[in-house]
Amino acid sequence: MKILLVQTLSVEGITQERVYPIGVVTLAGCLRRAGHEVGIFDMNMEMDPYGAMKSRLLNFRPDVVGLSLRNIDPLANKTSSLIPPFLVTARMAASLLPGVWLIAGGTGFSLFPGRLMAEVPEIHFGIVGEAETSLPLLVSSLDRPPALPGLCIRKGSRVMITEPSQTADMTSYLPPERELLDPSSYSDINSYVPSIGIETKRGCPADCAYCVYPRLQGKSVRCRPPLAVVDEIEHLNKEYGIERFHFTDPIVNFPETHLHAICNEIMRRRLKVKWGGFLREDHFSRKNAALYEKSGCECFSFSPDGLCQESLDVLGKRLRERDVLKAAEIAAETDVISVYHFMVNVPGETEATCGKGLRTIEKIYDIHGRKRNIGAIVLNNIRILPGTRVERMAREAGVIGPETDLLYPTYYNPKPFDSFRYRLESLHLRRNVFMWQEVE
Numbered sequence: 374m375k376i377l378l379v380q381t382l383s384v385e386g387i388t389q390e391r392v393y394p395i396g397v398v399t400l401a402g403c404l405r406r407a408g409h410e411v412g413i414f415d416m417n418m419e420m421d422p423y424g425a426m427k428s429r430l431l432n433f434r435p436d437v438v439g440l441s442l443r444n445i446d447p448l449a450n451k452t453s454s455l456i457p458p459f460l461v462t463a464r465m466a467a468s469l470l471p472g473v474w475l476i477a478g479g480t481g482f483s484l485f486p487g488r489l490m491a492e493v494p495e496i497h498f499g500i501v502g503e504a505e506t507s508l509p510l511l512v513s514s515l516d517r518p519p520a521l522p523g524l525c526i527r528k529g530s531r532v533m534i535t536e537p538s539q540t541a542d543m544t545s546y547l548p549p550e551r552e553l554l555d556p557s558s559y560s561d562i563n564s565y566v567p568s569i570g571i572e573t574k575r576g577c578p579a580d581c582a583y584c585v586y587p588r589l590q591g592k593s594v595r596c597r598p599p600l601a602v603v604d605e606i607e608h609l610n611k612e613y614g615i616e617r618f619h620f621t622d623p624i625v626n627f628p629e630t631h632l633h634a635i636c637n638e639i640m641r642r643r644l645k646v647k648w649g650g651f652l653r654e655d656h657f658s659r660k661n662a663a664l665y666e667k668s669g670c671e672c673f674s675f676s677p678d679g680l681c682q683e684s685l686d687v688l689g690k691r692l693r694e695r696d697v698l699k700a701a702e703i704a705a706e707t708d709v710i711s712v713y714h715f716m717v718n719v720p721g722e723t724e725a726t727c728g729k730g731l732r733t734i735e736k737i738y739d740i741h742g743r744k745r746n747i748g749a750i751v752l753n754n755i756r757i758l759p760g761t762r763v764e765r766m767a768r769e770a771g772v773i774g775p776e777t778d779l780l781y782p783t784y785y786n787p788k789p790f791d792s793f794r795y796r797l798e799s800l801h802l803r804r805n806v807f808m809w810q811e812v813e
């Protein structure tokens with residue numbers, strides 16, 4: 374069969390930071406190995422995404438179009454949505470190629486499968502979660518698919534969804550076949566974010582109150598063999614000249630020894646590469662930081678989320694405030710840039726916690742002041758996602774009601790601290806600008 378996998382619009386415009394779509398490239402490899410002719414089309418790389426999509430559809434004339442919806446919205450306190458472009462893309466494929474099979478998947482789709490199947494009737498099937506096994510099986514049984522993991526199928530006006538796969542064996546993981554979508558065309562597109570992602574593991578054992586990672590990849594941590602991870606890095610570096618990577622794991626330094634093995638192997642092979650990823654503060658020691666730096670880590674991304682102990686607790690971070698500040702102190706001693714992500718106006722916020730939050734920002738700037746090795750402090754309200762504890766808390770507190778449509782940007786940001794984010798941003802900006810301009 375001829376199959377076109379489409380990365381639908383993941384960002385609001387061509388000037389945004391974009392990423393190489395490893396999900397669809399991984400699936401394209403699985404489909405190719407199953408004997409299909411596969412094309413990949415990333416709408417995010419086009420100046421005229423719909424015009425280019427139309428040409429690709431009409432020139433390639435696929436039997437099946439796989440639509441990957443990565444992001445439902447851009448987060449970052451924004452209120453725009455990526456659902457309208459997804460809907461239009463699906464309609465366009467169905468209108469231009471009557472009779473084409475439409476299959477949807479991806480993280481964004483996996484968060485709202487039933488809702489999106491209802492919203493976009495053109496979609497024949499969906500797959501929730503990882504799809505390496507299910508998609509090739511679905512494609513070979515479109516007329517009467519069996520109950521595959523994660524399959525969303527219409528039964529009359531209802532959508533039936535099978536339990537998703539969260540057990541793909543990462544020890545035999547086959548890396549995305551990058552020759553199916555040239556990574557070098559992604560190497561210079563961003564200012565900050567490394568566009569090329571590498572999976573070193575799947576699964577997240579944490580239980581943070583706002584987060585959907587365990588739902589997307591399961592709670593049990595499935596690691597790839599470190600040598601295979603470094604083989605992938607080396608291949609990308611030598612074949613495509615890629616020098617910067619983002620490890621896509623929910624937590625890159627857990628288990629610690631797994632990341633150590635990857636770092637040591639990068640150094641043993643003398644690869645001149647840079648990497649980044651999200652690190653847990655309570656697994657971040659001086660020794661670990663030195664190893665990460667030596668092996669090419671260019672950015673310590675921390676997401677403690679809670680600005681004080683009360684917030685860390687309510688968010689279920691299982692972290693202490695002193696872990697966060699200790700990690701900052703260790704990071705500040707290195708020559709690596711640090712970025713911190715925090716959530717603002719979290720459940721239970723009070724005048725006292727706001728005061729503590731402001732002091733945390735001050736402390737982080739004081740800690741990084743000497744070397745000025747802080748990249749940014751990112752301050753977000755919580756995007757309420759279905760099935761999370763924050764959703765329940767928001768309902769109990771009356772922040773959202775039964776009529777609230779979580780498909781579209783909905784943040785936890787009730788009064789009276791709904792403008793607290795701006796106080797924090799003013800402080801962060803002042804400290805940042807004053808640090809660089811050397812204003813006391």
Ligand code: B12
Binds near residue numbers: 391400445446500572
């Ligand atoms: C790593 C990551 C990043 C990195 C990416 C670095 C890089 N170079 O790749 C960084 C930090 C830069 C980042 C940025 C953003 N991210 Co992000 N990111 C992730 C994360 C942790 C992993 C994504 C990944 O690569 N997984 C590995 C690949 C192989 O898996 P996959 O894409 O899910 O694909 C599998 C399945 O989904 C499925 N599948 C995929 N496509 C298709 C298509 C079909 C037809 C089918 C059947 C199946 C299918 O099969 C694939 C193989 O099993 C996820 C959370 C998570 N745990 O999934 C969030 C996540 C995807 N990100 C999210 C968001 C919102 C963003 C940002 C908008 C945030 C921001 N404001 O900056 C940006 C957007 C970037 C962009 N241009 O798209 C959200 C999306 C949901 C939402 N709320 O909209 C997630 C779920 C996190 C969250 N907050 O909940 N991200």
